[in-house]
Amino acid sequence: MKEKIALDVSHLPLHGEGMASLTWWGTCAFMLIEGTGFALSIAVYLYLMSLAPLWPIRAPAPDLLPGSILTLILLASLVPNILVGRWAKQKALRKVRLGLVIMSFAGIAPLIVRIYEFPALHVSWDDNAYGSITWLMLGLHTTHILTDLVDTLVLTALMFTRHSDNPRRYGDVADNGMYWNFVVATWVPLYLCLYWVPRL
Known part of the structure; x- marks a missing residue:
């Protein structure tokens, strides 16, 4: 049986970036x-509020201060x-290294503020339904900050080793940045819900 080349793809890159990447x-x-x-947690929050004669219960x-400081840090990041x-995208290694170091600190800073944010709720997670849902919402978002921070720290370490020679790492950095934008974007409705809805 003779082999016939249907299509020569040897010139194609070994990895894709952006929409061409599985990552x-x-x-x-x-x-x-x-x-x-996050949308479900907000829906539960509003549902519980509609049932309660007084909100917060x-x-x-x-307190507005910790949540507002955290919001400013996230927006600045x-x-x-x-x-x-x-x-x-430019594959500028030195700039990417510097940027990842900055983003590592940008991921640590909100976690420090978050330590003060939980007590600022003035309710424990097991006091009542209001306490449970507010702690759940903050806990969910904290998990996402932690997840992205770990990813950023790993990428930072990789970019300071021989693995920075792999062009695929730049796509990973871009995807990590996209996820951080998501973490910041999801905090805005949570912040409004947690801190301003009870003041309405």
């Missing part, structure tokens, strides 16, 4: 699933995050 599609799928989780409204994404 990109996987990240989008994660964001869709996790975004649905047996607690004052949360978008600037270096967008720059890192651009540098990754």
Whole structure:
């Protein structure tokens, strides 16, 4: 039997970036699933509020300061995050390394503020339905910050080793930046729900 070459694909790159990458599609799928989780938690929050004669239940409204500081930190982190994404497309290794170090600190800073945010709710997770849903919402978002921080730290370490020679790493950096944008975007409705709805 004779072999016949139907199509020569030897000139194609070994990996894809953006929409041509399976990692990109996987990240989008994660964001869709996790975004649905956040939307459900907000729906539960509003449903419980509609049932309660007084909201918050047996607690004052949360202190605005920790949540507002965290919001400012997250919004400010978008600037270096967008720059890192651009540098990754340009494959500018030194800039990507610097940007990832900055983004590592940008992932640690909100976690430090989050330590003060839980007590600022003025309710424990097991006090009542209000306490349970508020702690759940903050806990969900904290998990997402932690997830992206670990990913950023791993990518930072890789970019300072011989693995930075692999062009695929730049696509990973861009996908990680896209996920951080998602983490910031999901916090905005959570912040409004947790801190401003009880003041209405």
